[in-house]
Amino acid sequence: MKKIFTLRQPLVSMKKIFSLPFILFLFLQISCNPVFQSQNIQYKNYRIQKSYKPDSTLVAVMKPYADSVNNSMNEVIGIAKEELEKKQPSSTLGNFMTDAMLIMAKEKYGINVDAAFINYGGVRLTQLTAGPITKGKIFELMPFDNMMVIQKVTGDILQQFLDLIADRGGWPIAGITMEIKDKRAVNILIGGKPLNNSDIYFIANSDYIANGGDNADMLRPIPQQSNGYLIRDAILDYIKKLKSEGKNISANEEKRIADAQ
């Protein structure tokens, strides 16, 4: 029998070109609109290292921006005594950021805020490393120009909001301790007292969350008190405040949210 040639044979000898089946095969191919197909794919992940030689053109293009960023952002504003980590359901970095909100809300709004929150996705660094903390580092931790807003909510609404936080596996929180059971918030203590559905609470959030972001729909209709103060500024001011009191940034290990046993 005649051999059927396939195109995967890369070398075509003259003898084969003039062999009848190959000629027939070619006409068949042309009449059938041959198309390109790829069956073998190779992959490679390049880990971009600082040790790679930089492209000089791009360094030049970036230089004016880099100079200005370094100028305004390299100022050391505080020291982290130890590493703070972002984790669920509760973490040292989350505790630090929401403590900053709780304390600065009292100063900037003159209200005794009961609780402060940040959505987990809003924390943009996975860790705050030990050592000098620059202004730029806090911009990376909280890059969004989100304002800190205050809302007056009933215990019932707060329970719904805490259930959302529980469903999401726990967000940074200050002023509250709770447990997650079947994706719901249980054993909730506010200022050490159990949550009461009919009581009124003052809570601090980003305008993003208060406007219903990250599915916080229950907060959307609640009026907001806002003076334009940014969450990032609350963190920067809190670090300055600690420094003025002779304190460094430290890891508060309190497990404010825990998975119920």
Place this chain on the structure above:
Amino acid sequence: MLNRRKFLQQSVFAAGAVSVNHSFLGEIEEMSSITKLTILHTNDTHSRIDPFPMDGGKNQGLGGVAQRARLIDQIRKEEKNVLLLDAGDIFQGTPYFNLYKGEPEIKAMTSMNYDATTIGNHDFDAGLENLANQLTRHATFPMLVANYDFAKTPMEYKYEPYRTFKKGKLKIGVFGVGIELKALVPDNLFGVTQYLNPVQKANEIANKLKKDQNCDLVICLSHLGYQYKDNKVSDEILAKESENIDLVIGGHTHTFLDAPVVFKNKKGQDVIVNQVGFAGIILGRLDFEFSKISKKKLANSVAITVTKKTGE
């Protein structure tokens, strides 16, 4: 067996074809050769212009646009057919964005000769007017998205659903899909932008690219996210419910895939999905080797193999 007369007829016919068409041998050459295509890709670069600082953090010393640019340059010197793609969230994450609203990020991508990107949720962060301005002033590459309707927004004339690229003998179709904006992007930032079903739009565009435009490869730049615990639409769901998509370059979930993942689409054909973390820590590379086959043969779906590139 052929009889002698028929054999002679066909030999004459064949000889005639050779002598009449001088490019015939060239055609044989072309048909038997392999065409290579190299896809380079990033996602969620998040304003990471400089490498992560040497502060003891787990990503210290990684990333950096100038380092990435040089590597891309080297690969371009070695490979003829290169496509450089991004899957969105160019903006937000370092003070560069707070100070310059995306100007250095877009300039860096233009300098690296990106071929296309799609839009991520954080690319809305300084408003659509800012995004439109940055693209107009500094981008030479298109922002592709098929499932957002930007009519009556500043982005109205600054995006395209898809684009086709000619690389050697290959025609490649690239389109983009974006994530649901509600509850993710603040209402005031996306305004009257309409979010359309990404799977439906993807299939519509991919069909057009494969069937009407005869693309050899159809690539989806996706900012949907790799995978979710619930049934929220993701790259996995898109790949499984798709037709005519060959490759999904994903983003949003900052997923570091060790290797590209292959899913079966609606017709049982293979779809490759890849994502390379965030911050420009990894540059992804996929090398495709194309050979010509008949359309008949193509109809029988063949499993693809994805292997790790070695020897470098």
